Every structure is written in C-alpha cells, then in structure tokens.
Amino acid sequence: MRETMGDRMVGVVIYVMLGFLLALVLYPLIFVLSASISDPAAVMKGEVWLLPKDLSFMGYEKVLGNKEILSGYGNTILYTLIGTAVNLAMTIMAAYPLSRKDFVGRHVFTAMIVFTMFFSGGLIPTYLLIKQLGMINSMWALIIPGAVSVMNIIIMRTFFQTSIPNEVQESASIDGCSNVQTLWRIVLPLSMPIIAVMILFYSVSHWNSYFNALIYLTDRDKYPLQLFLREILIKSETDQMTSSMDLSVQKHMMEAEAIKYAIVIVSNLPVLILYPFLQKYFVKGMLIGAIKG
Template identity: 70%
Template sequence: MNQQQSTGDKLFDWAVHAALALICVIVLYPLVFVLVASFSSPEAVMRGEVWLWPKNVTLVGYQKIFQNSEILSGYMNTILYTLVGTAINLVMSVAAAYPLSRKDFYGRNVIAAMMVFTMFFSGGMVPTYLLVKNLGMLNTMWALIIPGAVSVYNILIMRTFFQSGIPYEMQEAAAIDGCSNLSTLARIVLPLSMPIIAVMILFYSVGHWNAYFSALMYLTDRDKYPLQLFLREILIQGQMQEMLGIGDDSHARSVMEGEAIKYAVVIVANLPVLLLYPFLQKYFVKGVMIGAIKG
C-alpha cells in the first residue's frame, strides 16, 4: 500500500507538473503556429492576427509549392541524400563499433583513443574543401555524404550498447558453434541491436534531412540542391522583400505569396521526420538509456 503523500510532496509534484506543462507549451507552440500560419491568409499572419487557429483559410502556399519544379526536385534530392547517407552511416558505424566492442580485439583501446582525439580537433573548412575538390567530388551527391560518413560519437554509443546490451558469452557460444565474426554480427548481434540501430537511423537521417551548409559549399547545379537550400532562399527572399517595403500591387502579391510559401515549406520539409519518430519511439527510449544501468 502506498503511503499518503505529505503536503510538501504534493506541492512539489504540482510544481514539477506545472513546469513540464510550461516547457511543453514553449516547445510546441512554435510548431503549432507554423502549422496554423501555413493554412492562414498571409495578410492575417503579417498583421499578427493568427495565434492558435487558422484565419481566412487558404492553401495558396501548398499550391505554389507543388507547382514549383525546383522545390519538388529538391525534395526528391533530400530523400535520396538521406536514404543513401543514412545507409552508409549505419554500415560504417557498425563496422567500427563491433570490433571495438570485442574483448579479443587487441589494440581496441588505442584505436578508440585515436578516434576520440579527432573529436577535439578539425582540419578546418578550407582544407576540407580542398580535399573534396581533389577527390573529384565537387558538385556531386558524394560531397554531402562521404565527408560525414561516420560519427565518432555515434560509434562510441553503439560500441557501448554492444558491450553492455549483448552478453559476450553469446558471441563466444556462436564462435564455438562455428560462426565467423561476420556471421556472429549478422545472426546474433544485429538482430539484438534494434534499439541502437533505430537511434542511429533517427540521428543520422535527421542530420542529413536538415543539412544545408555542405550543399551550399559543394554544389553548384540547382537541380542537385536539397530542399533545405531552397527553403533558405525563400526565407532570405522574404526578408529582403520585407526590408525593401511593399510598393505596387504585383510586389505586394509577391510578398504575400512568399509569406505563405515560407510556412508551407517548413511544414512539408519537417513532415517526414515527424512521421518517422513515432515508429522509432519505443526503440529510441531504450537506446538513449544505453550505459545508464549496468548489471
């Protein structure tokens, strides 16, 4: 039977719930506002009349998006870069983390220390650009994927999961039964590692989906631009139009359309990530607790 809470405990619980509710409102309101603004009249949004509900509902922003071939091509490019990049990231991370988690892999601590060393120092933007150029990857998809093909931080997280989440005795038993290291990895380790794999998919895919700076540096053909670069252009153009002021009717109409497109593109750009998270949530909760408890 639970003991009755004291008045101080009840007040503390109420304070915690109130603080959490406030944080939720602070985090969720910008998302709700962008969603509502994407369905509202641009004039009402610019006048500050939109708060929680759409006003003068319109789909002009979404219509302009699906009529714009560049935005659609950018959307497809982003999907391609995310799928290919995440697949390469997973393969590279598993290939590095699994050997480092094996007790019979000599020198693993030295290799791990060398990898961690790279987290404190970087070659810099100019040497990285020159390297990508000398490798012939400028203006290609690989310039956005290969330089960031692996994350040391994620390798360490995955290695910790392999060490603490999968008993080493299972791998020894597989070796006794005649499994090679690759067979052990494919048949035992990976099937038991869905939580960490889901976390890695979420981390890497969100990173690729939101990336724009690498594309800004390495890509010159607009037909290879990801969606985020077009979104950046829309936001900059909208700010410039507001700074220049509204003149004739055609200019005013352009500003209004830009305002509608801005919010609509934000929703369209973030929708896949919002849809992905619920399917990975149960694994994500397990994965973020890696290493917190060790039996």
C-alpha cells in the same frame, strides 16, 4: 501508501512545469501550421496567434506546383536514404571490433578515433580534399565526408559491450561462426534498439543538412530541399527590407510569406511522423551512451 499533502503539492508543481514546457514546445509548431493555412495578409499583420484565420492553401499550392521544390524534396529523400545506409554500415563496422575484448589494440584505435572529435583539418583543407577526389557537385560530397560519427560509434560500441553477453558470442564461435557471421546472425538481431537510434540520429542529420550542399553543389537540379527553403527565407527578408507601396510587390511578399510557412511544414513532416515511433529508442540510446565510455 497514502500521499501526503507535500507529495501532492510537489506533484502539482511538476505537472504545472511540464504543462508549461509542453506549451513552449507546441506553440511554435501550432503557429507555423496555422500560419501555413491562413491568409498571408493576416499573418503579415500579426493577426494569427494560435488558430488559423481566413483559411487559404495558397502556400501549399505554390509549393506543390514548383518543380524545383519537388525536385529538392526528392533529392533530400535520396540523400537521406543513401546517407543513412552508409552511416549505419560504417558505424557498425567500426563499433563492433572496438567492442570485442579479444581485439588487440582496440584502446589505441578508440583513442585515435576520439581524437578526431576535437581536431580537424578545417573547412578549406576539407574542400580541397573533396575537390581532388572529384566529388564536387556530386551526391557523394554530401555523404562521404560525414560517413561516420565518432559519438555514434561510442554509443553503439557501448551497447555491444553492455547489452550483448560475451558468452553468447563465444558460444557462436564454438559452433563455427566466423566474426562476420556472429555479427550478422547474433549481434545485429539483438541490437535493433540501438540500430533504430542510429537511424534516427543519422536520418534527421541528413534531412536538416544544407551547409555541405551550399558549399559543394553548383547545379540547382541537385539541390536538397533545405537550400530552396533557405533561398525563400532570405528572399522574403530582403523583400520586406526593400518593400514599397506597389501592389505587385505586396502581392509577391504575401505569396513568399505563404510559401515560407507551407514549405516549413512540408519539409519537417517526415521527421515529425518518424520521431514518435522511435522516441523510446532515442531516449534509450542517449542513456546507453551515458552509462559507460
């Protein structure tokens, strides 16, 4: 079919709007990358808009030479890997029974689980519970309280219900498979798209999380990278408010400025690398959760 003039005009408008939105999304990323490899003095003067100016890798040298930042990077990777594995296992074990039509009382259990989305004990009772369990200043204080997400349980349950025919599970049961064997041998191999979505959801959440670490961790050698980034940002803002004409103070401020942008790039690099490979699964997972409750 030949396009009419109206169709072409609509297409042009759509492309212009998409280009504008793309520029809005890409500009902050490009600016931070350019600022991280530019002269800190030029960045502080506002001379860096898009492209880097007076190349300088001082920020990356300071970041890679800081033992605390490297330790925090390793801690973040450890917390993300273990936390995502725990989240994925818990979500599957909750979503699969709720998706089975022969599970008596599944609607009651679903209602009880959904209830926790709207009501919780609050920060102080949660802290007291974590303290009584002896998890203060331990890795498990960052993993166990958020071991499962109700929204992700609903998304995965919906996938099991709509994408895996019940007849397949019934035939596996007739062949002698138990429920666990059906889950392991039939359901999970057919559920790789939603598993990829869950991995993306949980890993990004763990990677960006800092609030629980701020509350429950006291030893600096257990801090994740995000806490060190927070300290650098706060210290940089404090130095700017209390700055003077002293050369040593100005030099310290420029170093902090370089480190701030460099550590943002370093901390977000794994997520930026991971996301494009899982983007189609990400979109599919959001649609799955919107089709049926």
